[in-house]
Amino acid sequence: MSSDADEGAPAPPVDQVRTGLVGSLRSHLGTAVLETEVANGDVWVRLERAAWSKAAGVLRNELGMDYFCFLSGLDWMANPGLSGEKVWDPDGGVSLDEEGGDEVAEEPAGSHHTGVAGGDSRFQVFARVYSTGEKVGITLKADLDEADPRIGSWVAVYRGADWHEREAWEMYGFTFDGHPGLRHMYLPSDFEGHPMRKDFPLLAREVKPWPGLVDVEAMPGEEAGEGEGTEG
Amino acid sequence: MAVSTEWQKAAYVAAQAADARVHVELETEGMTLNIGPQHPATHGTLRIVVRLDGEQVVWAEPVAGYMHRGYEKLCEVRTYPQVTTLINRIDWLGHFANEVPFILAAEQLMGIEAPPRAQWIRTIFFEMARIANITLFLGDMGVQLGAITPIFFAFRDREHVLNLMEAATGGRFHPNYDRIGGLKDDLPRGWVEECKTAMKKMRGFCDEIEDLLMGNEIFQERTRGIGVIPPAVGLEYGLSGANIRASGVDFDIRRDEPSPLAYKSCDWKVWTHPDGDSFARYWVRLQEVRESTKIVDQLLESLPAGSIQAKVPRIIKVPAGEAWAHTENPLGEMGYYVVSKGGLGPFRVKIRTPSFSNVSIVPWLLRGVYVPDVITILASLYFILGDIDR
Numbered sequence: 055m056s057s058d059a060d061e062g063a064p065a066p067p068v069d070q071v072r073t074g075l076v077g078s079l080r081s082h083l084g085t086a087v088l089e090t091e092v093a094n095g096d097v098w099v100r101l102e103r104a105a106w107s108k109a110a111g112v113l114r115n116e117l118g119m120d121y122f123c124f125l126s127g128l129d130w131m132a133n134p135g136l137s138g139e140k141v142w143d144p145d146g147g148v149s150l151d152e153e154g155g156d157e158v159a160e161e162p163a164g165s166h167h168t169g170v171a172g173g174d175s176r177f178q179v180f181a182r183v184y185s186t187g188e189k190v191g192i193t194l195k196a197d198l199d200e201a202d203p204r205i206g207s208w209v210a211v212y213r214g215a216d217w218h219e220r221e222a223w224e225m226y227g228f229t230f231d232g233h234p235g236l237r238h239m240y241l242p243s244d245f246e247g248h249p250m251r252k253d254f255p256l257l258a259r260e261v262k263p264w265p266g267l268v269d270v271e272a273m274p275g276e277e278a279g280e281g282e283g284t285e286g
Numbered sequence: 287m288a289v290s291t292e293w294q295k296a297a298y299v300a301a302q303a304a305d306a307r308v309h310v311e312l313e314t315e316g317m318t319l320n321i322g323p324q325h326p327a328t329h330g331t332l333r334i335v336v337r338l339d340g341e342q343v344v345w346a347e348p349v350a351g352y353m354h355r356g357y358e359k360l361c362e363v364r365t366y367p368q369v370t371t372l373i374n375r376i377d378w379l380g381h382f383a384n385e386v387p388f389i390l391a392a393e394q395l396m397g398i399e400a401p402p403r404a405q406w407i408r409t410i411f412f413e414m415a416r417i418a419n420i421t422l423f424l425g426d427m428g429v430q431l432g433a434i435t436p437i438f439f440a441f442r443d444r445e446h447v448l449n450l451m452e453a454a455t456g457g458r459f460h461p462n463y464d465r466i467g468g469l470k471d472d473l474p475r476g477w478v479e480e481c482k483t484a485m486k487k488m489r490g491f492c493d494e495i496e497d498l499l500m501g502n503e504i505f506q507e508r509t510r511g512i513g514v515i516p517p518a519v520g521l522e523y524g525l526s527g528a529n530i531r532a533s534g535v536d537f538d539i540r541r542d543e544p545s546p547l548a549y550k551s552c553d554w555k556v557w558t559h560p561d562g563d564s565f566a567r568y569w570v571r572l573q574e575v576r577e578s579t580k581i582v583d584q585l586l587e588s589l590p591a592g593s594i595q596a597k598v599p600r601i602i603k604v605p606a607g608e609a610w611a612h613t614e615n616p617l618g619e620m621g622y623y624v625v626s627k628g629g630l631g632p633f634r635v636k637i638r639t640p641s642f643s644n645v646s647i648v649p650w651l652l653r654g655v656y657v658p659d660v661i662t663i664l665a666s667l668y669f670i671l672g673d674i675d676r
Contacts, residue, residue, distance in 0.1 A: 094394065095544060096610060121537070122524040124638040128625070169625055170608045182610065182623075182638075186521065186537045193610065193623075214524035217646040225358075240351035240675060244291055249359060259363055 071190055072097040082112045089172045098170045100195045107206030114211050118185045125181035125218035127226035131252040176200045179228060207232035225250035323352050329670045346652035348645055353675040361635040366392050366602050374460040377673040379419040380616040382411045385464040391611035391624040392466050395604045399546050404468040404594045409548040410585050413578040417488055418447040419616035420571050423668045424495050427568055430665040431508050436495055443491040446484040453477060466602055468595030478586050485579040492576050509565035513651055513663035524643030527618025529667060532570045533562035539614040552584035564666035603630055617641055617673055641673035
């Protein structure tokens with residue numbers, strides 16, 4: 055336990071282990087590594103879609119990433135009703151943006167504000183693997199085509215990816231080429247739609263606004279703006 | 287299952303045809319056995335379809351989804367403090383342990399850290415959740431083998447831990463006690479002494495259950511060499527926690543990964559077992575409960591004084607970014623990948639639950655085993671359905 059000279063302190067100058075990892079990934083995959091980020095003791099790598107399956111093999115066989123953590127999808131479509139970009143205005147109270155669409159218009163159409171390691175598409179697939187020998191993990195991302203979200207499967211390399219890919223297929227509608235059988239994980243087999251997509255409505259909220267929003271209103275006897283201050 | 291749609295009718299006919307084909311090839315009376323959705327070996331409702339050839343399993347297929355509650359979607363319409371209420375219910379036997387990684391992810395994004403006393407109490411409760419969770423496994427495994435007594439001992443002694451939980455948090459099963467930057471309340475007066483007594487009782491429970499089961503010849507016969515998972519296969523399937531440590535992989539996130547929790551300041555051991563069978567999984571979990579009681583004892587001794595809450599704004603907004611926080615939960619690695627866009631609630635939460643990956647090995651593991659062992663193996667893998675379906 056005491057031998058861990060890892061990044062215990064906030065913001066270490068250079069994360070040798072993880073920059074080295076990115077370097078060796080680059081040497082195997084070349085230009086397929088589009089963007090990388092090493093921060094907060096973690097590493098993100100965005101890959102070319104075509105290199106997704108090959109990357110799994112490199113990670114497992116060359117870089118010792120023996121432990122498959124998870125694989126899932128991301129939908130970057132801005133949707134204020136669902137996205138968590140709930141607006142709290144100290145003077146006006148809480149608004150769930152009832153008109154809808156206002157916030158979406160702020161982001162230029164076609165561009166999706168994607169997160170760490172960038173990206174320019176609405177859908178991304180992301181996965182995490184870990185090396186139990188080196189005690190280091192890596193998060194990988196790849197952009198998907200919005201009209202036909204399709205990418206290679208990892209099942210041939212990490213057998214555990216089977217269920218995770220089925221879940222991503224069900225929840226996001228991603229197709230994984232080479233998967234032995236994409237079928238429903240949780241939902242009935244005749245279910246239509248992909249519930250985790252941002253444009254899939256959460257019907258409970260359509261019927262009734264979330265009553266829990268009361269939590270972010272000002273307390274009785276409290277000035278409306280006081281909540282923004284720092285008090286213990 | 288009622289045959290309703292055209293598609294289901296077609297699937298049924300196809301299944302019948304496949305059955306007929308298997309009969310011809312193997313020249314034996316095949317049979318499809320449906321285990322569950324309600325079965326005592328499944329903590330919740332998991333259905334397992336097994337295709338049998340005589341007494342042996344030809345293939346097995348777990349069918350999840352009976353308890354799917356859509357937490358990942360629901361997290362997207364809640365504010366950060368409200369999410370803990372939901373995620374308490376993922377692994378309902380390890381209640382508090384579900385909250386911690388999410389809070390850690392949010393704290394990581396906000397760049398704040400809870401004061402030492404809060405971290406200590408978090409770690410104590412985390413380990414108590416582990417004790418409460420695994421205690422039930424230790425008893426339940428006996429039931430699957432026909433021994434009724436252990437489960438009564440387990441329910442009896444788990445109460446010691448749950449009562450303490452209730453005393454401090456107000457909730458036996460869903461404490462909802464962790465907050466961004468600290469905790470809801472400090473410990474009540476006299477709690478520390480009570481907790482020490484309870485830990486002693488739990489060690490007594492471990493000895494008792496060891497006497498009762500481990501040396502039992504039937505127990506040994508039914509678990510030794512049954513359901514062996516090789517380490518490489520287990521890792522490939524994403525097995526974590528005691529399941530992978532029982533295959534000899536020395537992997538424990540509490541020790542291996544940097545974390546603000548107080549594990550580094552106490553002396554404990556990660557147990558592994560080389561065999562990888564059902565017995566090894568039971569044995570490792572039993573040792574883990576003992577280690578957990580030791581961790582709790584040490585942390586109670588060294589509990590720092592001071593505040594339990596860091597300074598946070600009352601309206602919590604998390605800066606834009608992405609964070610991955612994971613902890614070694616009772617069932618294995620649990621992690622939250624939180625994507626924030628700077629709002630009051632998360633933009634996307636990917637919940638990585640241990641049971642989901644742990645159960646995905648079932649089709650591989652059950653191939654070729656005998657029917658009575660199916661139940662032993664499922665029980666020894668130890669999954670909670672809320673943790674698979676989320």
